Amino acid sequence: MDDFQTGLVELLPRLRRFARVLRSRDADAQDLVQQTVERALAARSKFRVGTRLDSWTFTIMRRIAIDEGRSSLRWGRVVSPEDDATARVADAALADEGLRADALAVRDAIHALPDDQKHAVALVLVEGLSYAEAAEVLGVPAGTLTSRLVRGRQALIQTLSAQGVTG
Amino acid sequence: MTRYDDEILMRRIDGELSAEAGERIDAEALNDPELAARLERMRALRAAAREAFAVQPDPRDQALARLIAGAEPVVSPWTRFARALGEAFAPRRAALWGGLAAATFIGGLMIGPLLDGRNDGFVLAPGGEIADAGLIRVLDRRLASEGADGDGRAVVLTFRDGDGRWCRTFRAGDAGVAGLACRENDAWSIRALAPSAAGSGEIRTAGADTPAAVLAAVDTSLAGDVLDGAAEAEARDAGWR
Numbered sequence: 001m002d003d004f005q006t007g008l009v010e011l012l013p014r015l016r017r018f019a020r021v022l023r024s025r026d027a028d029a030q031d032l033v034q035q036t037v038e039r040a041l042a043a044r045s046k047f048r049v050g051t052r053l054d055s056w057t058f059t060i061m062r063r064i065a066i067d068e069g070r071s072s073l074r075w076g077r078v079v080s081p082e083d084d085a086t087a088r089v090a091d092a093a094l095a096d097e098g099l100r101a102d103a104l105a106v107r108d109a110i111h112a113l114p115d116d117q118k119h120a121v122a123l124v125l126v127e128g129l130s131y132a133e134a135a136e137v138l139g140v141p142a143g144t145l146t147s148r149l150v151r152g153r154q155a156l157i158q159t160l161s162a163q164g165v166t167g
Numbered sequence: 168m169t170r171y172d173d174e175i176l177m178r179r180i181d182g183e184l185s186a187e188a189g190e191r192i193d194a195e196a197l198n199d200p201e202l203a204a205r206l207e208r209m210r211a212l213r214a215a216a217r218e219a220f221a222v223q224p225d226p227r228d229q230a231l232a233r234l235i236a237g238a239e240p241v242v243s244p245w246t247r248f249a250r251a252l253g254e255a256f257a258p259r260r261a262a263l264w265g266g267l268a269a270a271t272f273i274g275g276l277m278i279g280p281l282l283d284g285r286n287d288g289f290v291l292a293p294g295g296e297i298a299d300a301g302l303i304r305v306l307d308r309r310l311a312s313e314g315a316d317g318d319g320r321a322v323v324l325t326f327r328d329g330d331g332r333w334c335r336t337f338r339a340g341d342a343g344v345a346g347l348a349c350r351e352n353d354a355w356s357i358r359a360l361a362p363s364a365a366g367s368g369e370i371r372t373a374g375a376d377t378p379a380a381v382l383a384a385v386d387t388s389l390a391g392d393v394l395d396g397a398a399e400a401e402a403r404d405a406g407w408r
Contacts, residue, residue, distance in 0.1 A: 001236050008235050012228040017220050030227060037231050041238045106212075106219040124181060125216040131183050150174050157208055160215075 004044055007053045008037065014127065018058055021122035022065045024111040032068075036061040055129065058137045062119060069115070102165045109159045117152030120145055125153075171202065173209075180209045306335055306348055306355045308403065312396050323377055325399045328388040333407045334358065336377055336385060345377055347384045350407050359384030 001009070015036060019029040039060050040047075047056055110121055123134035124145075135145040171192060178184045179192050196203040305320045315321040315338070323345075324336040334349040346360035361378035377385075394402065 005235050005238065009232045012231055013222045013224070016225055016228065017222050021220055033227075033231065037234060041235065044238075100218075103215065103219040106215045110216060110219065121216065122220075125213050126220045128217075131178075131181070146174060146177075150177060153177060153209065153212060154173060156212055156216075160212070161208075165215075 004047060004053070008040060008057070011054055011057055012037075014054065015057060015061065018061060018122055018127060021110060021118065021126055022061070032061060032065060035064050039064065052133070054127075055133050055137050058123065058127070058129075059139075062137060066115075105160060105163055105165045106156075109156050109163075112159070113152050113155060117148050117155065120148040121152045121156070124149055171205075173205075176202075176206055176209055179206065180213055302337065302339060303355060306337060307407070310396065310399055310403065324385060324393045325402065326385070326389050326393040327391060329390040331390075333402060334385075334388055336381055338377070345381050347381050347388070349388070358388065 012033070016029065016033050019032040019036070020026075023029040023032055036057060040057050043060070047053070110118060113121060119138055120134060123129045123137055124131065129137070131142055131145055131149075134149075135142045138145060140148075175184070176192070179189050182189075184192075192202075192206070196206055301318060302320060305316060305322060309316065309320075309322045311322050311325065313321075318339075320337065320339050322335050322337050326334055328334050328349055332349045332351060334347060335355075336345065336347045338345045344360055347358040348355040349358050350356075359381045361380040
């Protein structure tokens, strides 16, 4: 394997984490990781040495997530709330063993954010990217990133304190 | 006492403030319980978000790692195409290609099989029509005198064929291929394509020789002369009508 491949393998756990923020259902998150890896491999000639592989790959994943969102709207694909809840319970049982109830509440609150805010929160709070890096991944000016982050955070603090979750 | 807005506090927590500005806020928080509480809420939220989405080992990552490890070292949209061409031009097939080059081969006919029937959509549409937006732009707009673009794509010769169609030869340095495309039904159709010696992945701006197979196709198609720079610009500005 060359550096690109090694880097991508090392990035897998973080890609999966980012996907889990973008997609609440485990199967959807897995699809997203798989597609992102495939597209990253196919597009690797466009990767410039010296740029950050994580930001580059997050950008790919975010684009796929947005395109999927659009096409599911376009095709009117509707997941019934019941199906969704069932799947989530199953996922939670599999993936969240031992996770505190508070952490689950935080996860739900982040999933419930509008996409723009959710993506900003995912990149900065969860992934620890700088504002400049996150803005680049999202393809927005720094000011836009900042305001999404402020609104997302305010919404989260509000939701969680209403539920008595201190974090 | 300063009233800080959420954005400043958020920047403090996220490490996006200068050290001095951060220390100033921390110092004020020592004497301002409300400010301290707001900072703490934000700090706790950041920690909680990371905890809620902790990195977890996942057995499915093994399969993905194998997928990555098994990937070809270099994969550009054109690579498979170029590899297939290189294979086709291998000496043991020289006789086959000698005949084809002399007769000019038509994209859809020859290239389809080379791609195993799998058309990636961005290279060629059925029938040999070019569907790669970057290459279309180069063929539509680029002048020979401008050399190669950032992807190593350049136009070399421009002329009309026996039926009055505009034709242009191009090099796609990123792909390591060169070819001849002609204007048909308001689109560019591939007439000939061959691996180009210039393309080894590196972007070349210097003129490189057009492969013999492409030149042979030019000779077969050409009616009259190739255009000079002025006539080329004129034809472009007229939209290749």
